[in-house]
Amino acid sequence: MPMRWDALLVRHTARELDARLARSRLLAIRLDGVQRDVVLFFRDATLLWRLHPTRGYVQMFSASKPGTDAIKLPTRVRRVYAPPDERLVVFELMPVRGRRRARELVIELLGNQWNCVVTDGPERVIRHLLHTRMGKRTLRVGTPYALPEPSRRQGIDEGIGDDDWRSLSAGIDEKERRKRLISNIAWTSPLNSEALLDASPGGGRELWTRWAGEDASTEPVLMRSPLGFQPYPFRLPGEEAESMDSLLAALAGMAEAEGTEGSRATLLDPTLLRRLERAIKQGERRVSRLIAELQGLPDEDRLRGIGDLILARYSDIPSGCASATVEDFDGGNIVVELDPALTAQANASKYYDRAGRAKRARKRLPHLAEQAEAELTTLRALLDRVASGEVSGDEIEAALPSDVVAARRGQIEQLPPYRRFRSSGGIEIRVGRGARHNDDLTFHHSAPNDVWLHARHSAGAHVILRWNGPGKPPARDLEEAAVLAALHSKSRTSGSAPVDWTLRKYVRKPRGASPGSVVPDRVQTIFVEPDPDVIDALSDSG
Numbered sequence: 001m002p003m004r005w006d007a008l009l010v011r012h013t014a015r016e017l018d019a020r021l022a023r024s025r026l027l028a029i030r031l032d033g034v035q036r037d038v039v040l041f042f043r044d045a046t047l048l049w050r051l052h053p054t055r056g057y058v059q060m061f062s063a064s065k066p067g068t069d070a071i072k073l074p075t076r077v078r079r080v081y082a083p084p085d086e087r088l089v090v091f092e093l094m095p096v097r098g099r100r101r102a103r104e105l106v107i108e109l110l111g112n113q114w115n116c117v118v119t120d121g122p123e124r125v126i127r128h129l130l131h132t133r134m135g136k137r138t139l140r141v142g143t144p145y146a147l148p149e150p151s152r153r154q155g156i157d158e159g160i161g162d163d164d165w166r167s168l169s170a171g172i173d174e175k176e177r178r179k180r181l182i183s184n185i186a187w188t189s190p191l192n193s194e195a196l197l198d199a200s201p202g203g204g205r206e207l208w209t210r211w212a213g214e215d216a217s218t219e220p221v222l223m224r225s226p227l228g229f230q231p232y233p234f235r236l237p238g239e240e241a242e243s244m245d246s247l248l249a250a251l252a253g254m255a256e257a258e259g260t261e262g263s264r265a266t267l268l269d270p271t272l273l274r275r276l277e278r279a280i281k282q283g284e285r286r287v288s289r290l291i292a293e294l295q296g297l298p299d300e301d302r303l304r305g306i307g308d309l310i311l312a313r314y315s316d317i318p319s320g321c322a323s324a325t326v327e328d329f330d331g332g333n334i335v336v337e338l339d340p341a342l343t344a345q346a347n348a349s350k351y352y353d354r355a356g357r358a359k360r361a362r363k364r365l366p367h368l369a370e371q372a373e374a375e376l377t378t379l380r381a382l383l384d385r386v387a388s389g390e391v392s393g394d395e396i397e398a399a400l401p402s403d404v405v406a407a408r409r410g411q412i413e414q415l416p417p418y419r420r421f422r423s424s425g426g427i428e429i430r431v432g433r434g435a436r437h438n439d440d441l442t443f444h445h446s447a448p449n450d451v452w453l454h455a456r457h458s459a460g461a462h463v464i465l466r467w468n469g470p471g472k473p474p475a476r477d478l479e480e481a482a483v484l485a486a487l488h489s490k491s492r493t494s495g496s497a498p499v500d501w502t503l504r505k506y507v508r509k510p511r512g513a514s515p516g517s518v519v520p521d522r523v524q525t526i527f528v529e530p531d532p533d534v535i536d537a538l539s540d541s542g
Contacts, residue, residue: 003056003230005109006189011082012218012233013247014089018080028070031130037266038116041066046267051114057251067269071128085151085186119145155186165205169197187212195236222250229254272396276383279400283376290369300358306336307351314344357493417441421538423477431484432461435516448505453485456498460489479528486530498525
């Protein structure tokens with residue numbers, strides 16, 4: 001059962017918050033309209049108020065760092081108070097520098113339509129809010145904020161006479177008596193009405209006088225029932241309750257009892273959590289891709305055997321044919337696929353190359369898949385710890401791959417169209433993320449005199465070696481960029497891969513060409529070995 005707020009609980013919670021936060025420096029706030037959470041980031045503490053109808057409690061934590069989605073609100077708390085007999089908590093905020101005007105942060109706890117509104121100046125112009133519709137009220141940023149209609153019940157400023165109390169609480173039907181009491185007498189609610197209807201000496205009237213007093217001494221409790229937990233500033237007769245040191249402690253106790261002690265996770269920057277979730281999805285795709293690539297490798301012995309067969313039977317193979325039926329070494333017939341543009345010897349060499357690539361890939365891919373699976377397991381374990389509130393934002397940041405970037409507030413998160421590396425000579429190398437990003441890298445994220453590279457006659461990434469010096473770049477840096485181009489292409493399993501390079505200004509995009517398809521001019525070719533250790537050796541800066 002969600003907790004309920006009445007005027008007495010609101011009044012004394014506000015007083016405890018005032019004692020704890022008055023004069024505290026507020027840095028920023030976060031309004032999460034999806035989870036309905038309000039987070040106040042103070043210099044020395046963090047306040048979480050969960051305004052979802054299934055929650056409602058308040059928790060105090062040690063200071064935490066506001067995320068990129070937080071709203072900066074550099075102010076100091078003047079006081080925290082609740083208007084008499086209202087379910088409103090008002091934080092009066094003073095500016096800390098300049099001539100900025102005072103602000104108010106109002107928590108509305110009316111029924112199950114809980115809200116948070118930040119206003120500016122004496123006109124109470126709305127600057128930020130959690131929800132725009134509250135029952136019949138419509139709230140809009142930039143318009144004056146009007147507090148809900150104030151309470152008109154008796155007993156707000158003065159006591160209630162015996163005759164008035166008896167007339168309001170008398171009657172046979174208990175339901176009607178309770179309704180009349182709650183409608184007319186201040187500080188009453190469904191939470192305390194049963195106790196206040198007690199007509200015995202020391203019962204309802206005396207309890208109300210003691211509880212409604214301005215200087216009432218509280219005895220905070222956490223009540224238990226089959227329906228759930230409920231904090232309250234006073235012990236209600238007949239209710240099972242545990243004494244607590246304060247209402248804030250009772251609210252924290254309710255959160256823990258309801259199994260929500262991991263609420264600290266809600267203090268983390270949601271952008272950071274989305275980056276972690278996206279890194280896990282990327283890791284899952286990488287593991288699946290590596291496993292599929294390993295399972296799809298051809299049999300290198302069979303490929304090598306076909307090469308041997310072509311050389312042994314080359315005189316029986318007509319030139320210029322796409323396939324030929326030849327006798328294998330066991331006396332049977334086999335159909336061999338050929339490149340009609342190549343000689344028999346060249347076709348045999350092509351089969352040997354494929355066999356070599358398959359052998360090297362079969363040796364390398366299991367290690368890569370195992371490494372990717374280990375990284376994925378680490379990220380999943382981190383996400384599990386996030387749910388229990390055991391992880392800090394700095395720990396998540398340190399564990400994320402460098403190419404999982406954040407977005408600014410109000411923008412859609414978007415990766416750059418390239419991965420960034422640094423050559424051993426300190427020159428930046430940009431590697432395109434795929435065909436649809438290659439054009440963006442080549443024509444929008446490079447300069448005319450940068451060096452453009454691409455694996456020859458092979459699908460793969462465009463690579464840009466940033467270069468603004470005269471002449472050619474250093475041979476070692478050029479070779480490392482070429483290795484990255486080979487590794488990010490279908491030539492990555494070759495023993496030696498040709499990579500074309502030219503200046504970016506000599507690369508053009510034909511009209512109507514498919515994504516990633518370009519025509520380079522003044523091309524030179526360099527042969528490199530696609531060594532995967534080069535990726536680890538080059539410092540990836542994002």
